[in-house]
Amino acid sequence: MRNAITDVPGVLVGHHHRVGDGWATGTTVVLVPGEAVAAVDQRGGAPGTRETNLLEPENLVQRVNAVCLSGGSAYGLAAADGVMRWLGEHELGFPVGVEPHEVVPIVPGAVIFDLPRSTWGNRPDASFGYAACEAATDGPVELGTVGAGAGAQVGSLKGGVGTASEVVDGFVVGALAVVNASGEAVRPGTGEPFAADHEVDGEFGVARWPGRPGDLSPRGKDLNTTIGVVAVDATLSKAECRRLAVAGQDGLARAVRPAHTMFDGDTVFALATGERELPSEQGRIGEASRMVALDALCSAAARVFTRAMVRGLLAATGVPGLPAYRDVWPEAFKP
Numbered sequence: 001m002r003n004a005i006t007d008v009p010g011v012l013v014g015h016h017h018r019v020g021d022g023w024a025t026g027t028t029v030v031l032v033p034g035e036a037v038a039a040v041d042q043r044g045g046a047p048g049t050r051e052t053n054l055l056e057p058e059n060l061v062q063r064v065n066a067v068c069l070s071g072g073s074a075y076g077l078a079a080a081d082g083v084m085r086w087l088g089e090h091e092l093g094f095p096v097g098v099e100p101h102e103v104v105p106i107v108p109g110a111v112i113f114d115l116p117r118s119t120w121g122n123r124p125d126a127s128f129g130y131a132a133c134e135a136a137t138d139g140p141v142e143l144g145t146v147g148a149g150a151g152a153q154v155g156s157l158k159g160g161v162g163t164a165s166e167v168v169d170g171f172v173v174g175a176l177a178v179v180n181a182s183g184e185a186v187r188p189g190t191g192e193p194f195a196a197d198h199e200v201d202g203e204f205g206v207a208r209w210p211g212r213p214g215d216l217s218p219r220g221k222d223l224n225t226t227i228g229v230v231a232v233d234a235t236l237s238k239a240e241c242r243r244l245a246v247a248g249q250d251g252l253a254r255a256v257r258p259a260h261t262m263f264d265g266d267t268v269f270a271l272a273t274g275e276r277e278l279p280s281e282q283g284r285i286g287e288a289s290r291m292v293a294l295d296a297l298c299s300a301a302a303r304v305f306t307r308a309m310v311r312g313l314l315a316a317t318g319v320p321g322l323p324a325y326r327d328v329w330p331e332a333f334k335p
Contacts, residue, residue, distance in 0.1 A: 004141040005174035005308075007165040008231040010034045010273040013176060014136030015147030015161070016128045022119035024319050025071035027079040027128035028147030028161060030176060030229045031136045033092060035063040036271040039241035040108065041249050046223050047265030048074050048111040055269075057238040061106055065092050066133070067269045068109035069148040069178050069227050072123030076111040082129030083107045110267040112180040113223035114151030117319060141176065144315030145324075148178045153224065154256060154313060155184030156216040158324040162312025168300040169293060171276060175248060175304040177228035179312035181256040182263040186313075189213055191329040195255040195310040198303065210329040225265040226252055228308065230301045236272035240294055244270035247298035251305030255313075268305070 001007050010032055017026025040055045050068070054061050068083045070076035084105045087093055093103030115123065132147065144160040145152075152159030159181070165174035179185070186193050191210035230248040248268035253259040260266050278293045318324040326333060 001165060002140050003165055004163045005030065005165060005176040005229065005231050006138045006141055008172045008174045008233050008273060009275050010036070011174065011231050011271065012136040012138045013141045014132040014134065015142060016131035016135060017147050017150035019145065019150050019319065023122045024117035024151040025114050025123055026147045026150035027068065027070040027124045027132045028178065029083055029129060029132040029136060030067045031133060032065060032271060032273060034273065035065060036273045037062055037236055037238055037241055038064040038108065039238050039245050039270045040267060041242060041245035042265065042267045043249055043260040044225065044264035044266040045262035046225060047267055048077065048225065049109065049267055050077050050080055051106065051108040054106070055108060055238065057242070061094055062238060064106040064108060066107045067229050068107055068129055070109065070111045070124045070128065071114040071148050071151045073111055073113045073115050076124045077109060078126055079124040079129035080107045080109040082126035083133055085126065086130050086133035108269060110227040112148060112152060112178055112225045112227055114180065117151030143311060145317045145319070149312060152178055152180035153322055154179045154181045157185065157313065157328065158316040158318050158322045160312045160316030162308040162310065162315060164304040164307035164311060166300055166304055168296050171232055171234050171297060173232045173297055173300040173304055175228060175230045175301065175308040177226060177305060177308040177312055179226055179309050180224050181226045181259065182222060182224040182261050183256040183258045185256050188216055191332065193310050193313060194257055195306045198307045198310055210332050214328040216328065223263055227267045228305065229269045229271060230305060231271040231273065232297055233273050233275035234297060235274040235277050241270040241272050243294060243298050244301045247301040248305040251302040252309060254306045255309035
């Protein structure tokens with residue numbers, strides 16, 4: 001286990017970004033070449049999304065080929081065009097003709113607001129989505145100021161990409177989050193992350209959480225948005241997937257305060273790759289049954305999304321004008 005969403009069989013992740021010379025933005029793609037049942041839950045007052053209506057349980061298409069997460073605000077939705085082109089070249093998509101290449105790739109997506117981090121006009125386009133697909137792998141996932149998190153901000157600090165996973169009842173549940181919230185992720189009086197109790201693997205060499213106030217710049221309300229994906233190797237319906245996405249939003253709310261504001265467009269996608277079957281029996285409440293197994297997956301989804309959030313915060317590196325957690329509280333990390 002790599003403590004990453006790629007621990008879920010069939011899930012790949014790729015980043016592409018530009019940082020420096022007037023750039024701080026990028027794109028992250030979660031690829032499922034074998035397809036996955038998908039759903040979405042969107043909260044907050046400022047969403048930037050694509051193909052989310054398609055994921056409603058009553059609509060035709062049941063499975064997706066990728067989820068595109070990008071910077072660039074609404075401009076960054078163009079990155080998904082590159083994802084579609086890459087998938088089309090590999091004959092992956094919803095069949096609409098008799099020939100293998102006659103497909104329409106299904107690529108829902110969401111964007112964060114990171115325009116202040118780059119010179120105006122520098123934002124992801126289709127080439128970013130294509131390059132992220134080329135870089136996609138089922139191996140370790142790079143964290144921090146990468147991909148869609150290159151220009152991310154969480155409260156007064158630099159945000160970034162985080163990921164986490166766990167095993168529950170034999171199923172693998174993973175999450176990837178682009179941490180870009182309007183709310184703060186730490187207690188300004190102490191520097192302790194709100195989700196500190198979820199960061200237990202010690203990967204970042206945390207020696208102790210600081211106990212002093214940080215030198216944080218005051219800020220007004222910016223447009224933000226945290227976006228991400230929860231994935232599981234179970235066989236789920238679109239409606240059951242939606243419960244995973246809802247749980248992911250619960251995990252988000254544990255990590256930042258306030259969450260789901262009018263200035264956020266928090267969007268969480270859920271993917272079920274269908275490697276393993278849930279119990280089919282419908283027992284009484286409290287007995288071993290499909291609903292009990294699904295509830296355990298939802299609880300895990302909330303936990304891994306929270307952990308992905310705090311790991312994205314800790315892994316981020318600062319950009320001009322926006323310090324990272326490790327810049328303000330370096331004593332939290334072991335040498």
